[in-house]
Amino acid sequence: MVPVIRELARCYQAFQRASDAHIRHSGLTPPQFDIVVTLGNTDGMTFKDLGNRTLITKGTLTGVVDRLEARGLVARAASPTDGRSTLVKLTPEGERLFHRVFEPHLAFLAPAFESLPECGRKELEKRLRQLRLALEKRSQDLARQG
Amino acid sequence: MVPVIRELARCYQAFQRASDAHIRHSGLTPPQFDIVVTLGNTDGMTFKDLGNRTLITKGTLTGVVDRLEARGLVARAASPTDGRSTLVKLTPEGERLFHRVFEPHLAFLAPAFESLPECGRKELEKRLRQLRLALEKRSQDLARQG
DNA sequence: GGGAGTTAGTTCTAACACGAACTATTATAG
DNA sequence: CTATAATAGTTCGTGTTAGAACTAACTCCC
Structure with missing residues (x-):
């Protein structure tokens, strides 16, 4: 059992390292990239939805969104239907960044997966x-x- | 390609969540557990070796070992052969903890792996x-x- | 044997991670 | 209706993370 665990951990970490190193070229941190990609091609979503899809806990999410907002890549907006909710949405600049980084990132990773x-x-x-x-x-x- | 990536990430995160939740019962954080288990059944090793085996970078390792040392679970000792190196070793209390947590942890995870x-x-x-x-x-x- | 480059560990900064406590809002029970 | 419970986000405390700059000790090469 231990060998499979080790291989799972090493494989995931190898993926993280390759992916993260490439992502950093875009000026985003991995969690920030995760948020931008999740918001790409949508009309925005609540913190709750974002948290569910990215597996980032809500306490962490506040800070990540704060930093993206400070850079003008996303915007917060009150939910029209629920006074507790906040919608997060890519700004036009965020949209541009999304299109500039997402496809190239997949293209960068592709060769590794195609080796299988x-x-x-x-x-x-x-x-x-x-x-x-x-x-x-x-x-x-x-x-x-x- | 994206589906495999997602499944890899989700599987590893599921492993982390199950493993971490169980580990926290021992009063250790996951990285601390990682260090204790790596040092178990050895005569101690250098920071460099510890870093290589656990994939924790050296800057992080200093802090993790600091906290374990503050709790009396590991001890630093100067290397007799290399003045730059520091050996890290489980204390008797660290040894006791290792024996108390390692096997039960594997036993906890076993059912999941045996389902394959x-x-x-x-x-x-x-x-x-x-x-x-x-x-x-x-x-x-x-x-x-x- | 002495200077240039390498290596081991520490320190620092910015960001992330989780859980718990908190606030404001919405839903539910009676 | 209204007291109570549940939910959405924020804030806070502790710990982890990577990477870069730093110090001390070693190695290599001439």
Whole structure:
């Protein structure tokens, strides 16, 4: 079991390192990039939605959005339907940045993934999902009774 | 390609969440646990070795070891062979903690991994290594010429 | 053996991470 | 209706993170 864990961690960290190093060329930090990409091609969404999609907790999200807003890449707006909610949306400048960085980033990563045969990717994806579901179940077990 | 990336990220994060939640019961943070486990069953090692095995960068390592040392779980000692190096070693109390937390932690995670058939784990491990090597190559390409 | 370059660890800064406490708003129970 | 519970975001405290600048000690080369 330990070898699979190690390989999972190393693979993800290798992905992070490659991805992050490329992202930093855009002047964004990885979480900021994550937000910009998530907001790309949408009309904006609430903090709650953003948090769900990016897996960034709400306390952290406030700061990340603050910094993006300070740079003029996103804007906050009150929700018309719920006084508690705040909508976050890319500004025109944010939109421009999104289009400038997203596709090139995928293109940068593509060669690594294409080194696996198509069937290998499908296989990997299937196994990862299987393991993830089992791990999520484990978390729930812990939450229920330690 | 994007689906595999998403599944890799989600699987690793699911692992982190399950693992971290269990680890926190031991009173250690995940990086601290990582250090204690790495030092377990050894005679201690240098910061450099610790950094290589845990993938924690040296600047971060100083702080993590500081906090473990403040709690009396590890001790620093000058290297007898290299005046620049510092050896980090579990104290007797650190040893006790290691034995108390390591095996139970593996036992906690085991059910999730055993939900995959043996061949599935081998398969997964192989694919992850393959992808990792390709990703590391990508990082090197970037470092060489952007 | 002495100077140039390398290496080990520390310090610093800016950003992120999580959880808990807090405020304001909305929903629900009775 | 109104007291109570749930929810959305912010703030705060502690710890982690990477990277760059720094100090001290080692290595290499002539």
